[in-house]
Amino acid sequence: MPIVDSKTGKTRKEYSTAGLIQAANLMRGYNLITLHAAGSGHSGGTMSIMDITAALYLHVARHDPQNPFWENRDRIIWSTGHKAPSLYLGLGMAGYFPVEDVVRLRKLYSPYQGHPNWHMLAGVEASTGSLGQGLSIAVGIALAAKMDKKNYRVYCLTGDGEHQEGQIWEAAMEAGNFKLDNLCSILDKNRLQIDGWVKEVQNIDPVADKYRSFGWNVIEIDGHNMHQILSAFEKAKTIKGKPTLIIANTTKGKGISFMENIAGWHGKAPNREQMVSGLKELGLHYRLDYEKLLKKADEYQAEATQKLMAKVPKFSRDFFWNRQSQMKVAMKPTRAGFGNALQRYGDDERIVAIGADISGSIKISQFYEHDESRRDRWISVGIAEQSGTALAAGLAKEGKIPVFGTYAVFSAGRNLDQLRTTVCYGDFNVLIAGAHGGVSVGADGATHQALEDLFQICGLPNMHVSVPCDALETERATEEMLFEIKGPKYIRFAREATPVITTKETPYTWGIPNIYRYRGEQPEFIDAFDVKLATEYKNEKEDLTIVACGPEVPEAMRAAWILKQEFGIETRVMNLHTLKPLNPKPLVKAALETGIIITAEEHQVGGLAGWVSQALHNAPELYHKPLPFGSIGVRDRFGESGQPWELMWEFEVSGEHIAQKAKELYDLAKRTKPKTRKTTKKKAALKTTRKKTTKKKVTRKKKIQKGK
């Protein structure tokens, strides 16, 4: 059953078994080049599933690349969304678009998102990327087919680690009970997940027995043997009254010797040397013109960059990080601070770390990596955020200090009801780590960029919430939360390296924000600012306040720098690291003293802005004071693939955007309220005086730093 013309029913293109084997090999070659061009992505799983992809898209499934929405087409759902490049190559080879286009993978504005988005690319049937959801979608489609008496078949591609998700078993139960014989699920059993061997992370076997007990027909094959693959698909079509699971035993990284069976290749792209070496192994070194393809990728990137840069606010010079000879800053990912704290304090026997498969990525693995004896207090639950969260509550009940962490989309979303009912209502001492907060996650795209977590997390009674501003503050916040804060607690951090703006001397007190004041350019960015606890900060009648949290704090500082250098505007930057319980005092004080408030968050606008706005509105001291207010954050849209800093610009959360918004508000406030002109003059005078003070302060600060 090949690729067909939906109008005539005739075959468009036919592949022999040998042809399919060859096609899969070619797709593996494209995959290497594509992943290398992207600089990130999932090598291991895309290689293990490639033979199945070739079989499905080029021979098994009835579909028409010229008519992607043909209502009688077979539907293919990629529950295992991170294998998207294989899906794209299947579509490209089938003729949906030139297969070479896939080299735009994971780049800004590209339809080839890190995880599939069906709105951006015809042929993609559903947007996936959060594991364990696709089988349910497939069940829904298969039910619709039955209702509408349609003959199309529904295919679903799943992974083995994914079978740790409870939702898979909900869907399996439904498919079995509904007797969905038009549904065929393929388990790409490559035996490895990010954290290691599936059987060690959280064994899913005997998976065939499990499916049979859920009412399925099960076929087990060698997932790299094209004859077996085709025959399994054929056999599945003949089974009546039951859905069929094809367990495809595969090799992760199949075809590339140095990738095969190595967990480390789960989410890694080959470098140039590895790409070339891989192409040689595949015998495609001469056949695929990788130079041309990489050039195509570069050209696309250049176009995207141009389009993006046209939208970024411009100033008289380039204020981006480390672009000038002075104001240099060190970059370190906030997640590193979380890992460091676990490494540093993990000897405390009460601490138990719970892994949900992406332990290296979120740095929770640092808990045991340097001390194997701590393995006794390391619990791997696999990809099972719901159970992991409630399990943590059970540990807390017995006096442990459990730390449960994964990407914030999953640790503050997939498990929300568990957080609410078991952890928060039970008021258990559980630390939840929400990693990959914000668009700066980068190329993985929307599904992995947590932009809504603060909404639900700050809404939970009993919860404590911290969003530290850099790696060092993350380390200190983690320590504070481990030992000082009792009850449910959530720490949010990011993926990308962001500026380090604190030192050991920087004050850090739970519940009290820090105030940063720009004092003039310095060789080191960090030295250009004074920093004080909000409670110790003395009013300087600045023109405005920027309230920020997380890696938006350095962006706000950069905005303060721009505002002063370009417009002479004085800014108070508030690092509001403790979001819940929220301390309204420094906010109200800032509103009274500086008048204009701007919030900045790497989140949908409101996660921070909503609480700040309410705190200000509810303060009786401000009932008679007008308050120009503005917010920087993601404007109610999902994220995208792209490089982290590209996305900071695209989603308008960069220092440039904060500065632009601040200038706008400043001008508007001035324009619509004529009397302030007088004040402005006074302020100008004040500024001259202040400059002298600034110098003194800088000298004092240097003394303190010398003293460390």
Place this chain on the structure above:
Amino acid sequence: MPIVDSKTGKTRKEYSTAGLIQAANLMRGYNLITLHAAGSGHSGGTMSIMDITAALYLHVARHDPQNPFWENRDRIIWSTGHKAPSLYLGLGMAGYFPVEDVVRLRKLYSPYQGHPNWHMLAGVEASTGSLGQGLSIAVGIALAAKMDKKNYRVYCLTGDGEHQEGQIWEAAMEAGNFKLDNLCSILDKNRLQIDGWVKEVQNIDPVADKYRSFGWNVIEIDGHNMHQILSAFEKAKTIKGKPTLIIANTTKGKGISFMENIAGWHGKAPNREQMVSGLKELGLHYRLDYEKLLKKADEYQAEATQKLMAKVPKFSRDFFWNRQSQMKVAMKPTRAGFGNALQRYGDDERIVAIGADISGSIKISQFYEHDESRRDRWISVGIAEQSGTALAAGLAKEGKIPVFGTYAVFSAGRNLDQLRTTVCYGDFNVLIAGAHGGVSVGADGATHQALEDLFQICGLPNMHVSVPCDALETERATEEMLFEIKGPKYIRFAREATPVITTKETPYTWGIPNIYRYRGEQPEFIDAFDVKLATEYKNEKEDLTIVACGPEVPEAMRAAWILKQEFGIETRVMNLHTLKPLNPKPLVKAALETGIIITAEEHQVGGLAGWVSQALHNAPELYHKPLPFGSIGVRDRFGESGQPWELMWEFEVSGEHIAQKAKELYDLAKRTKPKTRKTTKKKAALKTTRKKTTKKKVTRKKKIQKGK
């Protein structure tokens, strides 16, 4: 292994098998009285599990009622939290407190909450009520025991419908892989759930095979045969290297002939006659002094009422609903409007309703109840909110209009990542119904009262959110969302009957709030108000605006009535039924025209207030206008058991509380801004003029009503 003295190790109390049988019978008697006294609760399941409860608490588990936190005690986790009365009776019989105290069940301030809260009652090990979470907690505790080399055992009580939850299978996988032989789970297999027979709702069988394939030892028994129960528990203790599941085949409603095997008795309490008849069947009619017990319950209720009423704001007369000879109002639950809409429009072949076990309760069953042919478009997924949500997306993809509904805690929480990634990112046309929004849910307590759903739901890109104010508006909003709104959409409604404040003539336009203006007392409450679309409303320079949604709208109207009658304050009431996308214009207009804004929501403060506050703060028109602002809502605490209207007062979301807050703000604004005094005088003059106008308007309105 009986109840022990944790200090000496000696037995405190010992039961023979016959004694246990007798105890279980007595507990069934107390259960009848208790549920009758509560007026709600779960008869069926508490009866089916009672023999197991008696065995566990009086013989099998090692525990000491004098030392509830004894570290070596066996832990018992009630994953099936709605069977709480059985748990309380187990504890009472064991000696944790006088067993008679359980008659305080489900009453305000009582430790005997509708679902267990471990902070309120020693002996309760965990707060549960959201199904499928307890086994994970038990896994956590069992792991802690292994880590700490403790010998205590962990018991977990689960139900059969609960096994439709994926989390159960996550926990089962973990327990099997971790070889937790200190864990014993009991499946109270009474074969019925709210929606009917488990095998028809969503079959879990062959459940023994399933557990075996997840690495468990399985024992199957008659759950009402005490010998078999005791022997199963003993055998479980001897199994090494595996957790044990005891499948207890039971009868729902066991012991009471008219309750046995009737799904309708899942969540229903016996009336007095049924109680007496049940006690007779149990042979306890003379033994249990039910009159005395019921009196005890009444006395407790009287105390609770007194305590509560001392906190409710007082006015010169009682403004509560229907307490006066005029201002009468009809009461109808908003959920009825949702059911009516599905019944009315369900003939549309595209509509597919998806049931998640509580179909009658949320009225989604009205879709098919009056037309069996619609059963073809009714999909029962059971208690599986995650899969149900993604399955709905699959249906929507194929052109269906799926409606997925359950309690909002589950339909907007348990499935959050599915809503986010599959439904909203995929932008599918799925209608999600969030029932049981607010504390007025009543006696079920915190776990079932959705107070946070708007946080996460309004935060999702592409989502449309409606919170209609009464039954009729719910019907109209449901119609609008079914057919006019494309994309993900969420409708929130409540459980309790609330005032009907709209008629067929009341305007309803998506995205445009209605304005209610109080015009003077009338025989019917609804006639005392003019209502207009915000876009057609003309400024009357009222003293303040109350912005409300859902059943807080009638409360806000009641506040307007109080404010006018008691203090002469004029109020604009805004029914903000469309929360997302939020229309800022009417809000900004109200702020400009009336000055003071108060929000009112039956939700944690912020779900409505946060968005209103931001909309006002971001409006440049208001940058130079001071704005006194106040919020009514639940103040960052979990709900409780109690009667709906008691809870409205206890959680300070009643009309009285809105009026009190409004008066406070009004006085404060006046006091701190002396010039308004002059304005006030002017307003007084204006009010006299307005009264005349009011009369005219009322007459006009009556004409319209006559014309229907």
